[in-house]
Amino acid sequence: MNTKFNFLNRDIVSIRGFSREEIDYILEVAKSIEPLAEKGSDMLRGKVLAELFFEPSTRTMLSFQTAMYKLGGNVIGFAEPGVSSVWKGETLADTVRVVEKYSDIIVLRHPLEGSARFAAEYAQVPVINAGSGAEEHPTQALLDLYTILKAKGKIDGLNIALMGDLRYGRTVHSLAYALSLYNVKLNMVSPDLLRMRNEVLQDIRSRIDVTEYRDIEEILPELDVLYVTRIQKERFPDLGEYEKVRGTFAVNLKLLKSAKDDLIVLHPLPRLDEIAVEVDATPFAKYFEQARNGVVTRMALLALILGAIKNE
Amino acid sequence: MNTKFNFLNRDIVSIRGFSREEIDYILEVAKSIEPLAEKGSDMLRGKVLAELFFEPSTRTMLSFQTAMYKLGGNVIGFAEPGVSSVWKGETLADTVRVVEKYSDIIVLRHPLEGSARFAAEYAQVPVINAGSGAEEHPTQALLDLYTILKAKGKIDGLNIALMGDLRYGRTVHSLAYALSLYNVKLNMVSPDLLRMRNEVLQDIRSRIDVTEYRDIEEILPELDVLYVTRIQKERFPDLGEYEKVRGTFAVNLKLLKSAKDDLIVLHPLPRLDEIAVEVDATPFAKYFEQARNGVVTRMALLALILGAIKNE
Amino acid sequence: MNTKFNFLNRDIVSIRGFSREEIDYILEVAKSIEPLAEKGSDMLRGKVLAELFFEPSTRTMLSFQTAMYKLGGNVIGFAEPGVSSVWKGETLADTVRVVEKYSDIIVLRHPLEGSARFAAEYAQVPVINAGSGAEEHPTQALLDLYTILKAKGKIDGLNIALMGDLRYGRTVHSLAYALSLYNVKLNMVSPDLLRMRNEVLQDIRSRIDVTEYRDIEEILPELDVLYVTRIQKERFPDLGEYEKVRGTFAVNLKLLKSAKDDLIVLHPLPRLDEIAVEVDATPFAKYFEQARNGVVTRMALLALILGAIKNE
Numbered sequence: 009m010n011t012k013f014n015f016l017n018r019d020i021v022s023i024r025g026f027s028r029e030e031i032d033y034i035l036e037v038a039k040s041i042e043p044l045a046e047k048g049s050d051m052l053r054g055k056v057l058a059e060l061f062f063e064p065s066t067r068t069m070l071s072f073q074t075a076m077y078k079l080g081g082n083v084i085g086f087a088e089p090g091v092s093s094v095w096k097g098e099t100l101a102d103t104v105r106v107v108e109k110y111s112d113i114i115v116l117r118h119p120l121e122g123s124a125r126f127a128a129e130y131a132q133v134p135v136i137n138a139g140s141g142a143e144e145h146p147t148q149a150l151l152d153l154y155t156i157l158k159a160k161g162k163i164d165g166l167n168i169a170l171m172g173d174l175r176y177g178r179t180v181h182s183l184a185y186a187l188s189l190y191n192v193k194l195n196m197v198s199p200d201l202l203r204m205r206n207e208v209l210q211d212i213r214s215r216i217d218v219t220e221y222r223d224i225e226e227i228l229p230e231l232d233v234l235y236v237t238r239i240q241k242e243r244f245p246d247l248g249e250y251e252k253v254r255g256t257f258a259v260n261l262k263l264l265k266s267a268k269d270d271l272i273v274l275h276p277l278p279r280l281d282e283i284a285v286e287v288d289a290t291p292f293a294k295y296f297e298q299a300r301n302g303v304v305t306r307m308a309l310l311a312l313i314l315g316a317i318k319n320e
Numbered sequence: 321m322n323t324k325f326n327f328l329n330r331d332i333v334s335i336r337g338f339s340r341e342e343i344d345y346i347l348e349v350a351k352s353i354e355p356l357a358e359k360g361s362d363m364l365r366g367k368v369l370a371e372l373f374f375e376p377s378t379r380t381m382l383s384f385q386t387a388m389y390k391l392g393g394n395v396i397g398f399a400e401p402g403v404s405s406v407w408k409g410e411t412l413a414d415t416v417r418v419v420e421k422y423s424d425i426i427v428l429r430h431p432l433e434g435s436a437r438f439a440a441e442y443a444q445v446p447v448i449n450a451g452s453g454a455e456e457h458p459t460q461a462l463l464d465l466y467t468i469l470k471a472k473g474k475i476d477g478l479n480i481a482l483m484g485d486l487r488y489g490r491t492v493h494s495l496a497y498a499l500s501l502y503n504v505k506l507n508m509v510s511p512d513l514l515r516m517r518n519e520v521l522q523d524i525r526s527r528i529d530v531t532e533y534r535d536i537e538e539i540l541p542e543l544d545v546l547y548v549t550r551i552q553k554e555r556f557p558d559l560g561e562y563e564k565v566r567g568t569f570a571v572n573l574k575l576l577k578s579a580k581d582d583l584i585v586l587h588p589l590p591r592l593d594e595i596a597v598e599v600d601a602t603p604f605a606k607y608f609e610q611a612r613n614g615v616v617t618r619m620a621l622l623a624l625i626l627g628a629i630k631n632e
Numbered sequence: 633m634n635t636k637f638n639f640l641n642r643d644i645v646s647i648r649g650f651s652r653e654e655i656d657y658i659l660e661v662a663k664s665i666e667p668l669a670e671k672g673s674d675m676l677r678g679k680v681l682a683e684l685f686f687e688p689s690t691r692t693m694l695s696f697q698t699a700m701y702k703l704g705g706n707v708i709g710f711a712e713p714g715v716s717s718v719w720k721g722e723t724l725a726d727t728v729r730v731v732e733k734y735s736d737i738i739v740l741r742h743p744l745e746g747s748a749r750f751a752a753e754y755a756q757v758p759v760i761n762a763g764s765g766a767e768e769h770p771t772q773a774l775l776d777l778y779t780i781l782k783a784k785g786k787i788d789g790l791n792i793a794l795m796g797d798l799r800y801g802r803t804v805h806s807l808a809y810a811l812s813l814y815n816v817k818l819n820m821v822s823p824d825l826l827r828m829r830n831e832v833l834q835d836i837r838s839r840i841d842v843t844e845y846r847d848i849e850e851i852l853p854e855l856d857v858l859y860v861t862r863i864q865k866e867r868f869p870d871l872g873e874y875e876k877v878r879g880t881f882a883v884n885l886k887l888l889k890s891a892k893d894d895l896i897v898l899h900p901l902p903r904l905d906e907i908a909v910e911v912d913a914t915p916f917a918k919y920f921e922q923a924r925n926g927v928v929t930r931m932a933l934l935a936l937i938l939g940a941i942k943n944e
Contacts, residue, residue: 053672084698110927386680390678611729
């Protein structure tokens with residue numbers, strides 16, 4: 009393995025903190041650690057992870073729990089809609105400086121942008137950002153990459169589309185950045201109202217080609233990867249506009265007739281009707297595999313940051 | 321031990337899925353595993369159980385947690401009144417297919433009948449039904465049988481009464497079915513409004529004798545086991561009717577004067593005033609022991625399903 | 633180590649249950665166990681702690697979780713604002729007699745005074761009081777003493793002030809009692825409305841000297857330890873009175889100019905503005921260290937009560 013990287017005690021605030029080589033290395037560790045997701049390990053025996061979830065995110069929370077348990081560690085903290093009231097009246101700086109005394113690593117989910125970086129500055133233990141405002145969700149991007157790599161054997165050279173809400177979804181922001189470190193063709197497919205913001209687009213275009221579409225059918229036949237995100241009703245000023253968009257940016261068997269045989273369809277879940285259930289049983293569907301890959305990728309990160317896997 | 325049974329990766333949806341021989345085997349394993357409930361074990365080291373509780377059931381939830389911990393495994397998931405909102409907008413089929421990626425076994429509690437069977441069909445990991453609608457609570461029936469067996473040394477030949485709400489209580493449905501696999505005399509004691517439904521009664525009567533009573537005093541002197549359940553005020557159209565019933569179907573020291581010395585009184589808990597606290601200190605009271613037996617019985621099931629105890 | 637003390641299976645209901653020699657011994661064990669708070673241990677492998685929190689106290693709950701995990705044990709239970717509704721309709725006596733069947737030790741937080749003693753009487757497993765009404769929080773007092781001992785090398789001979797709400801805060805009641813077992817000079821600094829109750833004061837004065845002040849500046853220069861507590865707005869009949877008090881009983885750099893160089897400032901947290909954030913970076917600030925010392929002290933208690941450390 010490459011000897012240039014040191015993840016010991018490192019904060020994971022943004023996917024922008026990683027070089028392509030570092031991401032490749034994490035995915036390599038994930039692959040090597042995958043058998044332990046089945047049988048478990050004692051790598052992190054005696055270590056405690058604190059989950060500080062100021063907004064609910066059940067899947068991410070459970071995923072980190074399993075990652076820690078499968079490595080022999082333990083987890084404190086809890087998430088519930090009212091969790092923020094539990095810490096009410098206390099600054100995030102104080103909460104972090106207390107919780108780090110109970111734990112070896114903190115996983116933070118917070119509605120405010122910048123919160124994860126702020127927490128990382130105060131904490132003496134490493135902090136992993138599990139979603140901060142609309143900006144970042146770096147471990148989701150890593151698991152998305154790992155899913156693509158497992159299904160396709162490579163990332164370079166792929167033709168990839170991100171479809172749905174590209175404006176507000178933090179998942180696609182982190183993923184688009186991560187993909188821009190690879191030699192991929194990236195397509196953005198969204199309704200006008202939900203186009204990716206210009207500043208994000210420009211940043212990505214400084215590294216790779218990006219084309220925007222309003223209709224998935226135009227490019228579907230060439231795609232290797234179709235990444236679908238949820239479009240929320242609340243984003244639209246009137247319901248009629250939403251209903252129109254909803255039908256257009258959805259994936260079903262009829263649409264997939266024009267797809268390559270080895271296209272893979274991803275979705276961060278939960279889904280509403282962006283992907284018809286009839287797709288679930290097809291080989292296209294990799295969205296449930298993403299959940300398992302999330303455990304594996306987070307196991308790799310935890311083992312690296314807490315020093316159980318040393319890069320030497 | 322008997323070699324006919326294979327519980328590896330088996331779903332536990334309904335007590336109706338078990339033969340008498342299988343139940344006997346589980347109770348035998350429970351007995352052999354009981355010392356580990358005290359000192360713990362590494363049998364399920366590295367295994368993760370997911371608790372998916374769509375309605376609160378603190379006792380059942382804690383009982384499964386302890387069962388898993390005492391075998392060296394871990395538990396993810398949580399229950400709170402608002403838990404269903406956490407998964408809101410996602411189908412049960414999707415939730416199950418995500419959560420199974422985080423876990424080796426799922427324990428499901430859900431307000432809808434049929435939900436556990438539905439989940440088991442979608443999940444690739446085994447699913448244990450911890451209560452689905454009003455129909456089933458199979459692990460409660462197993463722990464009830466184990467409690468009777470421990471106290472009496474046998475189940476065959478006993479004279480047993482189920483008293484209280486026999487119409488809506490899922491506990492008594494599962495238990496009555498399980499008891500009907502044994503050679504017991506079964507008595508049903510309930511107010512008219514809360515009689516066991518005819519279709520359930522008929523099924524049980526196809527195997528054993530069942531007599532119905534409206535007054536426990538008629539049969540108390542002959543009983544070996546008295547199983548009491550809670551009668552909920554909400555079941556009655558008027559409060560006067562409830563108040564009358566409430567006094568009649570309650571157990572206290574005065575009533576127990578006519579009981580055999582070795583009668584045992586059971587209750588799934590929580591109780592309100594169906595059993596007077598003055599009974600707690602008597603040898604009749606086995607309802608708190610049921611809680612401990614629940615841990616032991618669930619340990620046996622988990623060890624069998626996850627392959628830590630192999631039947632060979 | 634001293635051979636006179638036996639903590640096996642002992643209930644920790646009140647700090648009043650300890651002799652000075654016993655407290656010294658616990659602090660000694662805490663010191664010896666401190667390295668395990670870093671690297672973990674298998675001392676309590678197979679043991680299960682139940683957290684019964686009938687009112688939220690996130691810090692105390694997380695602290696006990698980490699203490700148990702670092703010793704290799706596990707934790708069941710959960711706390712949320714609605715937790716009491718989960719047990720609604722069940723008496724505390726019943727809840728305790730059920731939960732003890734799932735666990736080897738119970739940690740109880742309850743809004744009613746006397747609740748911990750009541751629970752300890754019913755439970756066959758040991759019960760630790762993690763806060764009962766306004767009266768007691770014995771493990772907080774122990775961690776406060778441990779923090780003083782670590783920072784000062786001794787407790788005897790120190791000049792200590794308790795400042796803020798001395799009337800309603802259970803923390804200061806337990807701590808004041810514990811300190812009165814040592815040869816310290818104790819100063820009480822509070823607004824008139826929040827003076828320590830006479831019966832508590834009299835009890836403490838039967839052992840050591842206590843002086844009351846309304847102004848911290850009078851004694852600050854002589855202090856070795858300043859223990860600050862939160863003053864809650866709700867305690868005051870009018871807001872103007874509160875605002876005046878709020879400024880007077882707060883600690884900032886200006887005030888600390890007259891302090892000894894080695895004064896330590898403690899606070900049970902969370903703080904509002906009783907301690908200015910500018911104090912955080914000074915050597916005076918030991919309030920975040922208290923959080924870590926809470927884990928260590930609770931590890932010592934759990935190891936002693938559950939027999940992993942034997943005094944022989």
